[in-house]
Amino acid sequence: MEPLLSVDEGSKENMHVPEQTETPVPRTLTQQELDRLGAEQTLVSNFKLMKLEQEAQKNWDLFYKRNTTNFFKDRHWTTREFEELKACREFESQKLVLLEAGCGGGNCIFPLLEEDLNIFVYACDFSPRAVDFVKQNPLYCPERCCAFQCDLTKDDLRTNVPEGSVDVITLIFVLSAIHPDKMKMALQNISRVLKPGGMVLFRDYGLYDHAMLRFKAGNKLGENFYVRQDGTRSYFFSKEFLAEIFEDQGFQTITNDYVLRETVNKKEGLCVPRVFLQSKFTKPCVSGSS
Numbered sequence: 677m678e679p680l681l682s683v684d685e686g687s688k689e690n691m692h693v694p695e696q697t698e699t700p701v702p703r704t705l706t707q708q709e710l711d712r713l714g715a716e717q718t719l720v721s722n723f724k725l726m727k728l729e730q731e732a733q734k735n736w737d738l739f740y741k742r743n744t745t746n747f748f749k750d751r752h753w754t755t756r757e758f759e760e761l762k763a764c765r766e767f768e769s770q771k772l773v774l775l776e777a778g779c780g781g782g783n784c785i786f787p788l789l790e791e792d793l794n795i796f797v798y799a800c801d802f803s804p805r806a807v808d809f810v811k812q813n814p815l816y817c818p819e820r821c822c823a824f825q826c827d828l829t830k831d832d833l834r835t836n837v838p839e840g841s842v843d844v845i846t847l848i849f850v851l852s853a854i855h856p857d858k859m860k861m862a863l864q865n866i867s868r869v870l871k872p873g874g875m876v877l878f879r880d881y882g883l884y885d886h887a888m889l890r891f892k893a894g895n896k897l898g899e900n901f902y903v904r905q906d907g908t909r910s911y912f913f914s915k916e917f918l919a920e921i922f923e924d925q926g927f928q929t930i931t932n933d934y935v936l937r938e939t940v941n942k943k944e945g946l947c948v949p950r951v952f953l954q955s956k957f958t959k960p961c962v963s964g965s966s
């Protein structure tokens with residue numbers, strides 16, 4: 677079968693995660709892995725591609741119906757690894773406004789709200805169930821957060837978030853779930869609510885991540901784009917592709933690096949190579965983009 681989401685970054689597996697390293701290139705593949713990727717040429721039919729696109733929201737909503745909030749680990753690394761969340765304050769007591777785009781059940785925002793009392797968080801997702809989970813969290817309070825349902829590729833964020841009002845936008849394992857042809861619409865959308873000088877913090881699957889290599893023929897939807905058994909999709913980013921789509925929408929690249937890790941599943945005695953892409957982009961103060 678194709679990879680299960682349970683090997684994804686942050687899932688609640690019996691894992692030990694050793695130190696991570698940053699590298700300018702994705703990992704080198706073995707001959708066996710190269711052969712396997714080369715053999716994966718079968719693409720699914722146009723009918724199935726369209727159906728998956730039409731049912732993307734339903735499939736993520738069903739994911740949360742099955743897994744509730746129990747799937748992803750709380751992402752406590754967000755503040756540790758994205759120092760900009762604090763560093764972009766001009767003065768210490770400044771309230772930061774954050775948007776978590778594709779927030780899921782809130783595993784990224786609630787640790788942040790606990791750690792930093794001086795932030796306001798907008799959180800959106802296109803799964804209504806995920807948004808409900810966020811609203812039901814005991815840490816959710818309207819004075820400090822506003823969660824709403826939204827398809828980042830279609831629904832104008834300005835309906836819920838004032839234009840140019842957000843200091844930091846986090847995109848954590850969400851752009852990979854969007855069809856590559858629609859990623860630029862999502863980036864245009866977030867750009868409108870980001871302040872000039874504001875920052876986008878990105879972390880997602882990198883090219884040749886273990887999850888990509890586990891997909892079988894029949895799961896390939898396009899270049900570096902795959903479908904899981906539950907109908908949710910995943911793109912695996914090269915740093916060049918990511919920089920290009922951000923820069924095309926008027927962002928400037930600050931950092932853009934592969935992060936290599938080894939995930940050890942103690943229960944199964946497996947050690948698997950993970951590749952993530954961690955990047956920061958800024959919206960220039962003087963910009964032609966709307």
Ligand SMILES: C[S@@+](CC[C@H](N)C(=O)[O-])C[C@H]1O[C@@H](n2cnc3c(N)ncnc32)[C@H](O)[C@@H]1O
Pocket residue numbers: 736737748751777778779780781782783784800801802803806826827828829847848849850853854
């Ligand atoms: C892998 S989960 C990551 C959730 C969360 N960011 C985290 O780190 O735990 C991907 C999320 O993206 C959401 N998503 C996928 N496509 C979307 C779209 N077009 N608009 C808004 N959210 C989307 C899914 O519903 C899902 O909650």
